[in-house]
Amino acid sequence: FADVTKIANDDYVGFTFFVGCMAMMAASAFFFLSMNNFDRKWRTSILVSGLITFIAAVHYWYMRDYWSGVGESPTFFRYVDWVLTVPLMCVEFYLILKVAGAKKSLMWKLIAASVIMLVTGYFGEAVYRDNAAFWGLLSGLAYFYIVYEIWLGSAKKLAVQAGGATLEAHKMLCWFVLVGWAIYPLGYMAGTPGWYDGLAGLGLNMDVIYNIGDAVNKIGFGLVVYGAAVAAQSAEN
Amino acid sequence: FADVTKIANDDYVGFTFFVGCMAMMAASAFFFLSMNNFDRKWRTSILVSGLITFIAAVHYWYMRDYWSGVGESPTFFRYVDWVLTVPLMCVEFYLILKVAGAKKSLMWKLIAASVIMLVTGYFGEAVYRDNAAFWGLLSGLAYFYIVYEIWLGSAKKLAVQAGGATLEAHKMLCWFVLVGWAIYPLGYMAGTPGWYDGLAGLGLNMDVIYNIGDAVNKIGFGLVVYGAAVAAQSAEN
Ligand SMILES: CC1=C(/C=C/C(C)=C/C=C/C(C)=C/C=O)C(C)(C)CCC1
Ligand SMILES: CC1=C(/C=C/C(C)=C/C=C/C(C)=C/C=O)C(C)(C)CCC1
Numbered sequence: 001f002a003d004v005t006k007i008a009n010d011d012y013v014g015f016t017f018f019v020g021c022m023a024m025m026a027a028s029a030f031f032f033l034s035m036n037n038f039d040r041k042w043r044t045s046i047l048v049s050g051l052i053t054f055i056a057a058v059h060y061w062y063m064r065d066y067w068s069g070v071g072e073s074p075t076f077f078r079y080v081d082w083v084l085t086v087p088l089m090c091v092e093f094y095l096i097l098k099v100a101g102a103k104k105s106l107m108w109k110l111i112a113a114s115v116i117m118l119v120t121g122y123f124g125e126a127v128y129r130d131n132a133a134f135w136g137l138l139s140g141l142a143y144f145y146i147v148y149e150i151w152l153g154s155a156k157k158l159a160v161q162a163g164g165a166t167l168e169a170h171k172m173l174c175w176f177v178l179v180g181w182a183i184y185p186l187g188y189m190a191g192t193p194g195w196y197d198g199l200a201g202l203g204l205n206m207d208v209i210y211n212i213g214d215a216v217n218k219i220g221f222g223l224v225v226y227g228a229a230v231a232a233q234s235a236e237n
Numbered sequence: 238f239a240d241v242t243k244i245a246n247d248d249y250v251g252f253t254f255f256v257g258c259m260a261m262m263a264a265s266a267f268f269f270l271s272m273n274n275f276d277r278k279w280r281t282s283i284l285v286s287g288l289i290t291f292i293a294a295v296h297y298w299y300m301r302d303y304w305s306g307v308g309e310s311p312t313f314f315r316y317v318d319w320v321l322t323v324p325l326m327c328v329e330f331y332l333i334l335k336v337a338g339a340k341k342s343l344m345w346k347l348i349a350a351s352v353i354m355l356v357t358g359y360f361g362e363a364v365y366r367d368n369a370a371f372w373g374l375l376s377g378l379a380y381f382y383i384v385y386e387i388w389l390g391s392a393k394k395l396a397v398q399a400g401g402a403t404l405e406a407h408k409m410l411c412w413f414v415l416v417g418w419a420i421y422p423l424g425y426m427a428g429t430p431g432w433y434d435g436l437a438g439l440g441l442n443m444d445v446i447y448n449i450g451d452a453v454n455k456i457g458f459g460l461v462v463y464g465a466a467v468a469a470q471s472a473e474n
Contacts, residue, residue, distance in 0.1 A: 007303075007313045009363035018317045022295060026288050026321065033269060033284055037277055 007068065016211040017067050021060035027219045028054040031226070039236075042229040045095045049222030052085045052092070056218050073191065073207055075126045079118060085218065086114045092225065096169050097155055100162035106154060110146055117142035125192055133194030140185060150177055165235075169228050176221050183213035244305065253448040254304050258297035264290040264456045268463070279466040282332045286459030289322045289329070293455050310428065310444055312363045316355060322455065323351045329462065333406050334392055337399035343391060347383055354379035362429055370431035377422060387414055402472075406465050413458050420450035 007014065031050030035043050059081035063074040094107035117139045124135025149155060151174050159170035189196045191206025244251065268287030272280050296318035303311040331344035354376045361372025386392060388411050396407035426433045428443025 006307050006309070009313055011313075015313070015317065018314075019320060022292055022317065022321055025295065026292050026325075029269075029291060030284065030288060033272065033287075034281065036273075037280060 005068070011068075013205050013207050014064070014067055016208050017060060017064040020211045020215060021057060021064050023215060023219060024053045024057035024060055027222060028057055031222060034226070038229050038233060041099075042233070045092060045225050046222075046229060048088060048092050048095065049225050052088050052218050053222060055084050055088075056081055056214060067207070075122075078210065079122045079126075082118050083115065086118060087111045089217070089221070090114055092221075093150070093155075093173055096173060096225070096228075097158055097166070100158040100166045100170075102155065102158055106149070110149060113142045113145045113149070117146070121188065125188060129192060132188075132192035133196070136185065136188055136192065136194065139188075143181065143185070146181075147178055150174055165228065165232055169225075172224055172228075176217065176224070180213070180217045180220070183209060183216065187213065248305070250442050250444050251301070251304055253445050254297060254301040257448045257452060258294060258301050260452060260456060261290045261294035261297055264459060265294055268459060271463070275466050275470060278336075279470070282329060282462050283459075283466060285325060285329050285332065286462050289325050289455050290459060292321050292325075293318055293451060304444070312359075315447065316359045316363070319355050320352065323355060324348045326454070326458070327351055329458075330387070330392075330410055333410060333462070333465075334395055334403070337395040337403045337407075339392065339395055343386070347386060350379045350382045350386070354383070358425065362425060366429060369425075369429035370433070373422065373425055373429065373431070376425075380418065380422070384415055387411055402465065402469050406462075409461055409465075413454065413461070417450070417454045417457065420446060420453065424450065 028050050031046050031053065035046040035050065038046060059077050062077045066072070066074040066077060090107055090110035093110065094102055094104070097106070120135050120142065121139040124132040124139065128135060155170065159167050187206045187209030190204055190209055265287050268283050268290065272283040272287065275283060296314050299314045300311040303309070303314060327344055327347035330347060331339055331341070334343070357372050357379065358376040361369040361376065365372060392407065396404050424443045424446030427441055427446055
């Protein structure tokens with residue numbers, strides 16, 4: 001019982017870390033255990049959803065403790081998490097569009113852009129904080145490239161050709177990348193100095209914004225993939 | 238064994254934390270491992286029962302240690318647990334009534350009301366204790382809204398139309414929300430100052446009451462769902 005310390009009841013940021021950690025664990029259990037209810041072609045997608053939340057669960061465990069123990073933003077663990085989960089989300093996008101004939105090259109393009117987005121973001125947030133706005137801009141360019149590829153690039157054409165469930169899945173994926181992912185730059189602006197000081201974040205804490213973003217994009221997106229699998233399967237039977 | 242400290246043999250509150258923790262772990266193993274004995278349409282309900290006890294097991298682990306280490310009520314962890322498990326119970330209600338044609342909007346209404354109930358309860362119990370009675374009243378209103386929706390609202394109509402096993406399941410669900418959930422406000426009254434001082438709690442400790450409530454509502458309710466699945470399945474064969 002040595003490790004127990006008192007927790008402040010009004011530590012709302014800590015609250016979101018704890019809720020996030022447990023939600024990621026529960027989501028992983030859900031995806032892993034329900035995966036075998038589906039036909040083979042859906043199983044890999046559900047499994048990848050589970051991997052994403054599982055990786056996050058471990059990092060939220062660290063981040064939670066780092067926040068309560070050190071009292072600082074756990075930027076290091078945050079980016080270790082993202083550098084694994086964001087490329088995995090690109091794999092997930094590819095898996096969804098594969099039936100429509102998506103090529104592996106699309107996946108690699110998205111992965112490369114997402115790594116650039118995260119490395120430049122890390123420099124701005126953790127290393128060269130004085131130039132956070134500049135690094136954030138570079139990161140944002142890589143982000144817009146991803147948005148462009150998915151909304152207007154080759155992915156779009158493939159989805160339109162395929163129609164039906166694939167087009168539906170593609171649409172929802174587009175909105176996640178445009179709206180769900182846009183939560184993160186807001187958090188970045190709330191937590192770094194720059195021209196946007198006072199403007200962004202609406203008084204919210206950076207970690208709270210990031211934690212909301214992770215809940216939406218990891219659990220929410222996984223559940224949408226799960227829902228698509230349920231719908232496709234019950235349409236077949 | 239480095240972390241072991243001596244335990245007081247008459248720490249009855251601690252006893253209920255330890256028993257609760259292990260019971261939640263065992264219940265999770267039971268639900269997760271028996272899930273695949275059922276047809277697909279029942280599996281998700283059993284899985285969600287398992288998720289609820291699994292989330293509770295993790296938080297009882299913390300609460301147990303917090304109680305023995307810090308010697309205070311682990312309010313923070315209690316509400317982290319509830320804010321995840323109570324909405325999951327609303328999902329469970331929806332899954333049970335889905336066959337009767339329940340709409341997703343019912344689920345979202347219940348989830349929203351339950352979050353309001355818990356946030357206001359947390360404020361009263363942990364942050365603004367001097368006004369605990371006022372916050373408890375707000376929380377109670379949200380609770381009554383849930384009771385109303387289930388007993389008399391649209392859920393009721395759907396269940397009556399469906400009849401048979403669904404009506405049975407709905408009835409037992411109604412009683413859990415009315416009687417099982419009512420254990421919690423008793424615990425709240427036992428643990429916070431207000432006009433009800435001396436009146437409520439019957440001399441019982443708040444945490445003991447909450448722990449009993451959790452055993453009834455998480456494990457008990459899960460077992461009832463399990464029993465319904467067994468009954469439905471043997472009726473079909
Ligand atoms: C644009 C931009 C950013 C974008 C981050 C994103 C989009 C992260 C996505 C994470 C996901 C989707 C995790 C889910 O598993 C940064 C790095 C904050 C830096 C500021 C500019
Ligand atoms: C009405 C009321 C409350 C109700 C709490 C409830 C109803 C909690 C239910 C928890 C469950 C069902 C957990 C199971 O997983 C509070 C917050 C104590 C505050 C006082 C008023």
